[in-house]
Amino acid sequence: MLVVDDESPIRMLCRVNLTAAGIEVLEADNGRDALELIRRELPDLVLLDVMMPDLDGWEVARRLAADPKTREIPIVFLTARAGEADRRLGEQLGGVGYVVKPFDPVRIGDLVEEVLTRIEQGEREALRRGILDDMLGSP
Amino acid sequence: MSRSSAETGLSLEALADAADRANRLQRVTDRLAEALTPQQVLDAILTEGLRAAEARAGAIGIVSEDGEWIELLAQRGYKRPILTEWGRFPVSAELPMSHVVRNGEPLFLESLKARNELFPNLEGRGRDGHALAVLPLALEGRILGVIGLSFGDDMVFSEERRKMKITLARQAALALERARLFEAEQAARQRLAFLAEASELLGSSLDYEQTLSRLAHLSVRRLADWCSIDMVAADGSIDRLAVAHEDPDKVKWALELQERYPPDPDAPHGVSLVIRTGKPEFLPELPEEMLEEAIGDDDVLREIVEQLGVRSSICVPLNARGRTLGALTLIAAESHPPYTSADLELAIELARRAGTAVDNSRLFQEAEKGANAARALAYVADGVVLIDGSGVVRHWNPAAATITGVPEEEALGRRVHSVLPAWESLVSHVPLVGPDEALARPVTVPIVLQGRELWVSASGVDFGEGTVYALRDVTDEHALEKTRSDFVATASHELRTPLAAVYGAVRTLRREDIELREEDRLAFLEIIEDESVRLTQLVDQILLAGQLDANAVQIDLEPCDPVQIASGVLESASLHLPDGISLRVESNGVGAILCDANKLRQVLVNLVDNAVKYSPKGGEVEIRVDSEDGECQIEVADQGLGIPSSERERIFDKFYRLDPQQSGGVGGSGLGLYICRELVERMNGHLDVDSEPGKGSRFTVALPASG
Incomplete structure (x- = not known):
């Protein structure tokens, strides 16, 4: 899977904890690199930061949805934007999860596993409508 | 005075007598022609007439206006004071004069005996009298008065003598009528002059209380001994506006009286009656008996009546446009003769003019009040709009014109929906309250007016005949609030x-289910440290930016040495300098500048920090201090990444950060440069940037030199 965040500490947290869960992790520190990587590697899931300079997370999600090759790739937003409007936007853009920073990285592996399992079980729409969040509860 | 005891035949003597009488009559006619006033006429009749008629004494009585009385006004030749003795007596009385006035025919009584036969009631009176001739002063069937002539002896009134006396009476009547007409004309002239003067007074000022009070004083000199003016107050009570009399003590007394006996609006007479009915009350003469009856045993009332000395009174309403606004009272007392119908007419005319003046003045005051309100509204910053019941704009103040962009003249008198199509969407959100209810909180509504998006705060009051709205353009406040x-x-x-x-690093470090590599463990510890520092700076900067926004940052300007400050900043920066970066200060001997040393230090620390951060490949960071034209320039130049020209102004915006592609992944709060520029500007300087991407940036702080 791919972790996209312009903050290297956040990427590192995700990488270490996801790797510990046996998940192979790719990283991108900006939107353009992320798009390129996704199109090339077609990861199983993208953990996507929203606020990034130039190409932000929303735009990345839009472009992924517009491309038939990438539109099926599940997106979990990982963001500091905690507002209700942002959450709804994430849902509209096809996100299946919405994680608000700060989050507990220890459980991020479980989250990814759960999302992937449920999608496999055909619950993608249910996930999207009830956009998965708060399972990584803030401190 | 010659006397003749026999008038027989046409003897020479008789002819001479006749010529003599004609001469006397001519003299009377001449004198009467000269007499102007009624009194002069009466005097002329008696002085010359008695002689012409060979009478010993004579008296003239005048019939009163109502035809009921005869008043003795002149006498000559009587030993007794008959004017005061007889004064006035009824036309109906059994007296020779009354008899003549009633019948209109002369009465010739040749002796006292003849008189007593006709008027037995006079038996024993006027014992020394002899013959008596009583003649009507008649003109065209009207009896103006009566003249009585008393002779020294009994007398036979020959046809000749009778004719002569009738001619005398006729001449006298003519002269009296002429004099009366003259007097009436004089009086009319005076009335007109008075009315003109009163009108001028009423028109002189719009302060009707003052003009009415002056009118009362004017009337006292010409029309009355007492004049008072009462007005109907808003609550229907009667207020005395003015009392006038020539004697100030009497005025004081009358005012005290008013205090003690306030008028009863339901009283069956006087001011109360006139105000209630809107009709004049005219008491031409108050007979003694009538007063006595009204007073009865009321001693207080007696005192009042005696003090007032009322003889006759007129009370007329001040009417205007079908309403009675008050009443004007004229009282004839000690000096003014009793009122006649001419006086009543004058009083009615005077009151009519006064009523109109009061009405005009009140209308003007109303209009003035409206104009004042409009004037006040013209200066109110809030837009005030009045819409009547049918949706037509009735008021549109300048602020409303400014907010909506629609000038007053285009809005007034037109339907608000055609004036402003956006009106409905604006006011549909505004809750209306009644005039006595607490004002609802204004509602802030966005509307698009002539292509501009405005935020308008609006509130409204529905007062039944229409609705008044207060509008305020809060676009700027709204933008500020949104920024905040x-x-x-x-x-x-x-x-x-x-x-x-920080939280993630700690949570990860505490994991016991996995074994972290040593380098990752150290990296997490470093993250915790770095991010904690970043948090602290961020909190400080957010606080400072907030204070700058609220204008709550205190700046203490004092002379400082810029070179010393710059050197200090470089010195501390050099303590933790990455590899490949070198620092230096250049200066060409600059004098003191006026600034807040701590704030300048803060700015320079930030700029040097940025210069180092954005020079990932190393290079020289230089601070150059120069002075030029009373201004000191402190440049912080690096040889780093530089800033694209499109970004050069935006880097000073709050929370704006360069794309990591352009900034080489250097992070920050996004507040540093915003704070720097704000601080420099508050020290009366400015902060600018010049840069060439790939070659470096140059930030210039310019501050005024000291003194």
Whole structure:
């Protein structure tokens, strides 16, 4: 899977904890690199930061949805934007999860596993409508 | 005075007598022609007439206006004071004069005996009298008065003598009528002059209380001994506006009286009656008996009546446009003769003019009040709009014109929906309250007016005949409020990222289910340290930016040495300098500048920090201090990444950060340069940037020199 965040500490947290869960992790520190990587590697899931300079997370999600090759790739937003409007936007853009920073990285592996399992079980729409969040509860 | 005891035949003597009488009559006619006033006429009749008629004494009585009385006004030749003895007596009385006035025929009584036969009631009176001739002063069937002539002896009134006396009476009547007409004309002239003067007075000022009070005083000199003016108050009570009399003590007494006996609006007479009915009350003469009856045993009332000395009174309403506004009272007392119908007419005319003046003055005051309100509204910053019941604009003040962009003249008198199509969408959100209810909180509504998006705060009051709206353009406030809430939202986002790093690092470090590599463990510890520092700076900067926004940062300007400050900043920066970066200060001997040393230090620390951060490949960071034209320039130049020209102004915006592609991944709060520029500007300087991408940036702080 791919972790996209312009903050290297956040990427590192995700990488270490996801790797510990046996998940192979790719990283991108900006939107353009992320798009390129996704199109090339077609990861199983993208953990996507929203606020990034130039190409932000929303735009990345839009472009992924517009491309038939990438539109099926599940997106979990990982963001500091905690507002209700942002959450709804994430849902509209096809996100299946919405994680608000700060989050507990220890459980991020479980989250990814759960999302992937449920999608496999055909619950993608249910996930999207009830956009998965708060399972990584803030401190 | 010659006397003749026999008038027989046409003897020479008789002819001479006749010529003599004709001469006398001619003299009377001449004198009467000269007499102007009625009194002069009466005097002329008696002085010359008695002689012409060979009478010993004579008296003249005048019939009163109502035809009921005869008043003795002149006498000559009587030993007794008959004017006071007889004074006035009824036309109906059994007296020779009354008899003549009643019948209109002369009465010739040749002796006292003849008189007593006709008027037995006079038996024993006027014992020394002899013959008596009583003649009507008649003109065209009207009896003006009566003249009585008394002779020294009994007398036979020959046809000749009778004719002569009738001619005398006729001459006298003519002269009396002429004099009366003259007097009436004089009086009319005076009335007209008075009315003109009163009208001028009434028109002189719009302060009707003052003009009415002056009118009362004017009337006292010409029309009355007492004059008072009463007005109907708003609550229906009667207020005495003015009392006038020539004697100020009497005025004082009358005012005290008013205090003690306030008028009863339901009283069956006087001012109360006139105000209630709107009709004049005219008491031409108050007979003694009538007063006595009215007073009865009321001693207080007796005192009042005696003090007033009322003889006759007129009370007329001040009417205008079908309403009675008050009443004017004229009283004839000690000096003014009793009122006649001519006086009543004058009083009615005077009151009519006064009523109109009061009405005009009140209308003007109403209009003035309206004009004042409009004038006040012209200066109110809030837009005030009055819409009548049918949706037509009745008031549109200048602020409303400014807010809506529709000038007053285009709005007034037109339907508000055609004046402003957006009106409905604006006021549909505004809750209306009644005039006595507490004002609802204004509602802030966005509307598009002539292509501009405005935020308008509006409130409204429905007063039945229409609705008044208060509008305020809060577009700027709304933008400011949005900036403020955006700032809070952005600041909270900015805090979440380092918090996420710290919290995540700690959570990961504490994992017991996995074995962390040593280098990762150290990296997490470093993250915790770095992000904590970043959080602290962020919190400080957010606080400072907030204070700058609220204008709550205190700046203490004093002379400082810029070179010393710059050197100090470089010195501390050099303590933790990355490899490949060198620092230096250049200066060409600059004098003191006026600034807040701590704030300048803060600015330079930030600029040097940025210069180092954005020089990932190393290079020289130089601070150059120069002075030029009373201004000191402190440049912080690096040889780093530089800034694209499109970004050069935006880097000073709050929370704006360069794309990591352009900034080489260097992070920050996004507040540093914003704070730097704000601080420099508050020290009366300016902060600018010049840059060439790939070659470096040059930030210039310019500050005024000291003194």
